[in-house]
Amino acid sequence: MKKRRAALVAAGVTFALLVSTGCGGDDEGTGANAGTFDANVSGTLKAWGFNNADDVGKARLEYAAKQLSGVKIEIDQTNFDAQKFTTRLASDDVPDVVQMDREFVATYAAQGLIQTLDKCFTANNVTPKQRWYESVVGDVTYKDQVWAVPQFYQPPAIILNKTVMDAAGVTDADIDTSNPDKLLSAIQKMYKANGDVPATLGFDPQATGQTYLWTVGLGGKLIGDNGQPTLDDPSNVYGLELLKKITDAQGGFAKYKSFTDTFDTFGEKNQFVQNQVGAQVAAQWYPNVLSPYATKLKLAAVPFKDKSGKPITAAYGTSFVVPTKAKNPSAGCKWALALTDDGSWNAAAEARNTTLQGKPGSINTGLFTGSPGPDKAIRDKFVKPSGNAGFDQVISTYYEIAGAGKSVGATPAGQQMKQELTNAFTAALLGSKSPKDALADAQKNAMNAYKNVTGG
Structure with a gap:
């Protein structure tokens, strides 16, 4: 969270690979399971993300696994790589859910390589603009459809x-x-x-x-x-x-x-x-x-x-997408939603607070999750006066501006x-x-x- 995420391959390479996959721009995708989501999940989930997970990431992974207790979760915990992603999509080694920068989302949506998640949200009773800041949702909205589950927001x-x-x-x-x-x-x-x-x-x-x-x-x-x-x-x-x-x-x-x-x-x-x-x-x-x-x-x-x-x-941030050819898209999307619900962020905040308590003099500045509800709950529970009025005012300023975010929009x-x-x-x-x-x-x-x- 403490570093701006940079693309790992040149954008020009990404575009060439996208074209070489031969995928068209079918918004609903062409895979057998494309566009189909169910709240009841089972089977095996193949995920890609959480490279070098810290205390926050580990707590969220543990929480999400409990919410999908009937699912076997296999995670490739390496950094996202555009070349690796398109190579995997061209083979049979397709993940069910992938963590990536939000700036990639519309690129893959335009090529029909990922699925719109509107039906997933409906199946799981999630309203995007109620769960996340409107600006965060705007980052993953393309052609009036939401293509990813967003996370984090450091304004x-x-x-x-x-x-x-x-x-x-x-x-x-x-x-x-x-x-x-x-x-x-x-x-x-x-x-x-x-x-x-x-x-x-x-x-x-x-x-x-x-x-x-x-x-x-x-x-x-x-x-x-x-x-x-x-x-x-x-x-x-x-x-x-x-x-x-x-x-x-x-x-x-x-x-x-x-x-x-x-x-x-x-x-x-x-x-x-x-x-x-x-x-x-x-x-x-x-x-x-x-x-x-x-x-x-x-x-x-x-x-x-x-x-x-x-x-x-x-602000910028990351997200989770479900590839068009995912074999278990329902589990992929439900896992992403579990990672970004109130319980997950509370578990993450508990873990971070425990870590900080082991470091004398540390100040809890809160977590900026991308969701206003958890942000407020974490602030109320864990962000306490530090004894340094100036530093506390800095923290407050960031909380005050979170709702003033403006999305740049999404482009392929x-x-x-x-x-x-x-x-x-x-x-x-x-x-x-x-x-x-x-x-x-x-x-x-x-x-x-x-x-x-x-x-x-």
């Missing part, structure tokens, strides 16, 4: 280093993404350099690590209603232009990037301990990294805000689109292309990927 907010801010006379209210002039002024007050090399950033916007936040979070649109990429939509230019002003005010993107690459992000000399940042966009898992150093830090947090001043967030070109957007950001921030031209070029490449997957 980004802005963590403040009050030591740096106080020294520069900057207030929490100054770190406001809805007010560029105020934000840039605060950045200039905090920014320090040794010669022309950054020494302290006023604000680390995670320039190429939070591309969705800097587009859809500021009114942009990356995916159209039909799943086509819309990277060249004029509304996407604003966020990229603001981001360039932010990096230009701190030595320029190249020097900014070189400096942030030196951060000991997960270590005891991290950028907050070393006062290398005044503020930083960070996903919800990062306070867990900072908790061992809480007594050395003076922290607070504010939400990222849209142009109107309202809190907004855009998901991974490729994300890569092209990152390329566009890099080119624009370096100044080699204007934001408009960079996004236009990225759109061409994303559309080529879209056409490769969908057949045009």
